[in-house]
Amino acid sequence: MEDEISSAGVTPIVRTLLHYGLQPTLLIGSVWLVVAQGDAEAAYPIAFVGLIVLLCGLEAWIPARCEWRQSAREFLTNLGIVMLFAAIAGMVVFAYRADLGPALDAYRARHGLDVWPRHWPLAVQIPLAFFLSEFGWYWLHRAEHRFKWVWRATGHGAHHSFQHLGAIHFGANHPFEMGVLLLPMALVELLLGAGPAATGGSVLLLANTGIAHANLDLNTRGIGWVLTTNRYHQHHHSRVLEESNSNYGCAVILWDRLFGTFSDAPTLATGIGNTEPSLIGKALLPFREPPDAAVAPS
Numbered sequence: 001m002e003d004e005i006s007s008a009g010v011t012p013i014v015r016t017l018l019h020y021g022l023q024p025t026l027l028i029g030s031v032w033l034v035v036a037q038g039d040a041e042a043a044y045p046i047a048f049v050g051l052i053v054l055l056c057g058l059e060a061w062i063p064a065r066c067e068w069r070q071s072a073r074e075f076l077t078n079l080g081i082v083m084l085f086a087a088i089a090g091m092v093v094f095a096y097r098a099d100l101g102p103a104l105d106a107y108r109a110r111h112g113l114d115v116w117p118r119h120w121p122l123a124v125q126i127p128l129a130f131f132l133s134e135f136g137w138y139w140l141h142r143a144e145h146r147f148k149w150v151w152r153a154t155g156h157g158a159h160h161s162f163q164h165l166g167a168i169h170f171g172a173n174h175p176f177e178m179g180v181l182l183l184p185m186a187l188v189e190l191l192l193g194a195g196p197a198a199t200g201g202s203v204l205l206l207a208n209t210g211i212a213h214a215n216l217d218l219n220t221r222g223i224g225w226v227l228t229t230n231r232y233h234q235h236h237h238s239r240v241l242e243e244s245n246s247n248y249g250c251a252v253i254l255w256d257r258l259f260g261t262f263s264d265a266p267t268l269a270t271g272i273g274n275t276e277p278s279l280i281g282k283a284l285l286p287f288r289e290p291p292d293a294a295v296a297p298s
Ligand SMILES: [Zn+2]
Pocket: 141, 145, 156, 160, 236
């Protein structure tokens, strides 16, 4: 019996179940959570905390790459960045909903633009919002990697700077990037009138982007035709410029496959250069890049 237990105390059957089952279970579970709660706003913080605890716990237990294990200090710093970013994002979303929501609702009604299929089951509307939002994000993200001024203005280098990539980095972005990160789903919500489906789509985005950054041994076959797996997203975080200029979909890889930016290859190391900037260095990346920065657009 002991022979069947690996060094981390995990039986092969558990590893296999996690390898194939974790991503689909979390995605289906995210949609179920929103539908079961009947209130997408309430589901979001539950999913946020639950995903961090589960994915980071699994990474500490059975990481795919031991060399990417984060020290307690590193993890707590990352957690602090993510919590701060989430708190500011929550306030921004509240503000734009309050300021723009009623006016846009009235505009759509007046001009017959209320096209969102609200009569469809919520479990179908949520993936629809998810795929539409990711279509917008694909192009914004591609622009960040194509134009130096967009890369700098959004501080996207900060998100790429981590060398011990893990699930917690799903939300570790420069505050300057808040606008472009929130914009795609805001357009789905406010211009198309998706309402609660947009928040539900954000829960689904949260789940897949967490998985896409996770330092876990996960399957790519099958699911990787449409959705971004961690193998594909780690490649986007590569320190090699040509590798980094691929796989722009953080949750939906289908857009990369359709628009010719898909790449499937192993990733040696992540980051923006041979050294990882300090926290202050990350904050200053929009203004000053380290001399060894390799993945910034020229
Ligand atoms: Zn990127």
